[in-house]
Amino acid sequence: MNKFHVLLTLSLLACAATAATEPVMPAAHVVPVEKPALAQTLDAYVAGRTQRASSKYTYQWPGLYFDAAFLGPKVYFEVGPGDVILRVLVDGQPVATLAKPAPGFYEIANFANSRHTVRIEALTESQAGPNVFGGFYYSKGTQPLPVKPRARQIEFIGDSHTVGYGNTSPTRECTEKEVWATTDNSQAFGPKVAGHYDAEFQINAISGRGIVRNYGGSPGDPLPEAYPFALLDHSARYADTKWQPQIIVIALGTNDFTTALNPGEKWKTRDELHADFESNYVKFVESLRARNGEAFIIIWTTDMAEGEIESEARRVVSRLESAGEKRIAFVPLHGLAMTGCHWHPSVVDDDAIAAALIRSIDGNKTSWGTP
Amino acid sequence: MNKFHVLLTLSLLACAATAATEPVMPAAHVVPVEKPALAQTLDAYVAGRTQRASSKYTYQWPGLYFDAAFLGPKVYFEVGPGDVILRVLVDGQPVATLAKPAPGFYEIANFANSRHTVRIEALTESQAGPNVFGGFYYSKGTQPLPVKPRARQIEFIGDSHTVGYGNTSPTRECTEKEVWATTDNSQAFGPKVAGHYDAEFQINAISGRGIVRNYGGSPGDPLPEAYPFALLDHSARYADTKWQPQIIVIALGTNDFTTALNPGEKWKTRDELHADFESNYVKFVESLRARNGEAFIIIWTTDMAEGEIESEARRVVSRLESAGEKRIAFVPLHGLAMTGCHWHPSVVDDDAIAAALIRSIDGNKTSWGTP
Numbered sequence: 001m002n003k004f005h006v007l008l009t010l011s012l013l014a015c016a017a018t019a020a021t022e023p024v025m026p027a028a029h030v031v032p033v034e035k036p037a038l039a040q041t042l043d044a045y046v047a048g049r050t051q052r053a054s055s056k057y058t059y060q061w062p063g064l065y066f067d068a069a070f071l072g073p074k075v076y077f078e079v080g081p082g083d084v085i086l087r088v089l090v091d092g093q094p095v096a097t098l099a100k101p102a103p104g105f106y107e108i109a110n111f112a113n114s115r116h117t118v119r120i121e122a123l124t125e126s127q128a129g130p131n132v133f134g135g136f137y138y139s140k141g142t143q144p145l146p147v148k149p150r151a152r153q154i155e156f157i158g159d160s161h162t163v164g165y166g167n168t169s170p171t172r173e174c175t176e177k178e179v180w181a182t183t184d185n186s187q188a189f190g191p192k193v194a195g196h197y198d199a200e201f202q203i204n205a206i207s208g209r210g211i212v213r214n215y216g217g218s219p220g221d222p223l224p225e226a227y228p229f230a231l232l233d234h235s236a237r238y239a240d241t242k243w244q245p246q247i248i249v250i251a252l253g254t255n256d257f258t259t260a261l262n263p264g265e266k267w268k269t270r271d272e273l274h275a276d277f278e279s280n281y282v283k284f285v286e287s288l289r290a291r292n293g294e295a296f297i298i299i300w301t302t303d304m305a306e307g308e309i310e311s312e313a314r315r316v317v318s319r320l321e322s323a324g325e326k327r328i329a330f331v332p333l334h335g336l337a338m339t340g341c342h343w344h345p346s347v348v349d350d351d352a353i354a355a356a357l358i359r360s361i362d363g364n365k366t367s368w369g370t371p
Numbered sequence: 372m373n374k375f376h377v378l379l380t381l382s383l384l385a386c387a388a389t390a391a392t393e394p395v396m397p398a399a400h401v402v403p404v405e406k407p408a409l410a411q412t413l414d415a416y417v418a419g420r421t422q423r424a425s426s427k428y429t430y431q432w433p434g435l436y437f438d439a440a441f442l443g444p445k446v447y448f449e450v451g452p453g454d455v456i457l458r459v460l461v462d463g464q465p466v467a468t469l470a471k472p473a474p475g476f477y478e479i480a481n482f483a484n485s486r487h488t489v490r491i492e493a494l495t496e497s498q499a500g501p502n503v504f505g506g507f508y509y510s511k512g513t514q515p516l517p518v519k520p521r522a523r524q525i526e527f528i529g530d531s532h533t534v535g536y537g538n539t540s541p542t543r544e545c546t547e548k549e550v551w552a553t554t555d556n557s558q559a560f561g562p563k564v565a566g567h568y569d570a571e572f573q574i575n576a577i578s579g580r581g582i583v584r585n586y587g588g589s590p591g592d593p594l595p596e597a598y599p600f601a602l603l604d605h606s607a608r609y610a611d612t613k614w615q616p617q618i619i620v621i622a623l624g625t626n627d628f629t630t631a632l633n634p635g636e637k638w639k640t641r642d643e644l645h646a647d648f649e650s651n652y653v654k655f656v657e658s659l660r661a662r663n664g665e666a667f668i669i670i671w672t673t674d675m676a677e678g679e680i681e682s683e684a685r686r687v688v689s690r691l692e693s694a695g696e697k698r699i700a701f702v703p704l705h706g707l708a709m710t711g712c713h714w715h716p717s718v719v720d721d722d723a724i725a726a727a728l729i730r731s732i733d734g735n736k737t738s739w740g741t742p
Binding site: 172217262264305 | 546547631641713
């Protein structure tokens with residue numbers, strides 16, 4: 001297996017172009033390097049779920065991003081094991097995308113000797129195993145600066161739609177490798193909504209999972225069973241008192257309902273599946289509410305599964321409202337083009353979903369502002 | 372990509388074992404060799420669909436097998452491009468299984484200098500592209516013998532169930548690679564039924580395809596549209612006047628019905644899909660009947676899709692019978708364990724399906740014998 005595909009297209013093309021001319025500042029570059037001498041850890045801010053050991057972060061949920069700030073002309077980061085596509089941003093601008101970077105140290109350099117922010121974001125989904133980010137480092141000539149986390153926090157809980165499964169694919173037909181390569185969570189609706197409000201975000205989503213049943217009756221934790229843990233292996237419960245989202249957006253049910261029951265599954269009839277789905281979705285939202293007393297909760301759906309997801313989620317919201325839940329909205333969406341891999345939302349659909357969620361957030365009473 | 376996985380386990384282990392003892396005849400071996408000097412083509416019999424150019428056969432439908440006969444201690448065959456798993460049988464006994472053999476010549480040798488049959492059978496499904504079998508060859512010391520095709524012919528038409536998709540997998544959860552590696556058409560019900568009656572067989576099946584709709588609404592020809600052609604690319608219509616099956620076994624509908632309609636598919640409601648399925652299935656069977664006036668036709672179903680496949684196929688059979696079709700049987704199966712990849716029939720289920728089909732064949736008036 002080729003573990004060493006490093007795409008530095010942007011930066012290398014930029015360097016080649018400027019080499020022919022004169023003292024124009026060359027574009028930032030990202031290159032693998034030996035461990036820098038006397039490197040010191042540059043503290044990172046991480047909104048997403050990780051397991052931290054010294055400066056290393058193990059992560060598996062999608063949408064992870066690592067932020068740091070410094071004063072100087074360059075900075076380093078370390079990539080640990082695990083297949084991943086990473087985007088490197090300096091001062092909010094992408095400078096490189098690394099597909100399956102080899103474990104080791106990377107230098108980001110060639111920018112003005114002044115204050116900068118750097119972000120490493122993971123684009124891909126890693127159900128097969130966790131990834132490791134080895135942290136940021138700086139050496140002589142660079143001065144660390146603190147990162148100030150944004151006050152706003154938003155959490156997205158869901159399935160492949162929230163992951164951004166195959167959202168950049170030009171075709172609906174995709175191999176597993178193509179799904180992996182065309183999944184870009186940074187272009188999914190969650191990070192788009194978070195960016196609109198300049199909010200920190202978590203993407204707690206797993207492709208193929210539902211509330212009680214996974215796609216085609218496949219094995220694995222349904223989302224509410226995976227949700228309490230930092231990684232998908234249940235090795236450690238996730239707990240971070242600083243994560244107090246003001247908005248929680250949930251979309252589940254696609255995988256419970258888009259495939260027929262197989263003989264031998266635990267539900268004999270569609271009615272049994274519906275009853276189980278409703279009571280477990282209600283319980284899951286109640287457990288989120290118990291930990292996030294003030295959060296505004298949005299449940300949204302597509303019109304897939306011949307309307308079954310929408311009608312079932314609508315019942316869940318009604319049951320919650322009947323039980324006294326007031327800070328909740330239901331947003332059913334119709335007419336998405338679903339031209340990503342295997343009829344999944346495309347990046348254009350992601351824009352439409354983001355717009356609908358922004359309308360709901362702006363139109364409801366949330367701690368981010370009243371209508 | 373590793374294109375050179377040649378598994379010669381059976382034969383090599385056998386050779387190693389006999390090397391330590393004495394003049395026991397070593398087991399047949401299969402090894403890659405240079406093109407044998409003065410090699411001449413040994414005619415092959417092929418029941419399945421191929422495109423032939425000189426001694427080379429291009430094939431893409433599953434279940435292809437190539438038979439030859441000779442008098443001598445060894446024989447050769449040539450493998451062309453395309454990923455495939457091939458099983459080599461001498462005198463009806465498997466002597467090697469080659470996973471992704473490199474293109475080139477192979478020698479089968481080390482058996483008694485007498486009359487032998489040799490069969491090369493393709494186990495895998497090759498939707499991505501065709502495979503090439505370069506034919507059999509013999510050289511000095513070996514004498515070609517004619518192959519006498521069996522009088523009985525049976526044809527199996529279907530989807531992944533007929534392909535044997537993931538039927539040898541120990542788990543329901545499989546990657547694409549695992550599906551490929553665990554699909555063994557030779558252990559699927561079709562070849563089992565054919566073997567029971569000592570009949571030649573064709574397996575005209577494609578995983579994921581239906582009568583009018585493919586799995587999850589995915590692109591590609593539904594089976595009746597792919598059926599007329601020798602390969603999946605429509606480059607040449609299949610025509611072989613010697614293929615006149617006395618029995619035709621069909622199982623379709625799994626992919627039409629096990630997933631919900633996506634908004635934007637050509638059927639707005641389940642009723643529209645049912646009507647389209649029924650009329651196209653009837654038309655397809657009528658077209659088979661037009662070319663095979665005397666064949667006995669069996670339509671069988673599983674109880675997947677919450678009974679929808681069975682009830683729809685039952686209607687198709689009723690409509691055909693109402694229109695005067697007399698040589699047809701309907702065999703609905705319940706209770707398969709479906710422990711292959713992604714809830715597909717396992718080799719144990721294949722035994723159960725084969726047994727049910729054998730009961731139907733034995734219990735009905737066919738040209739193979741009357742009850």
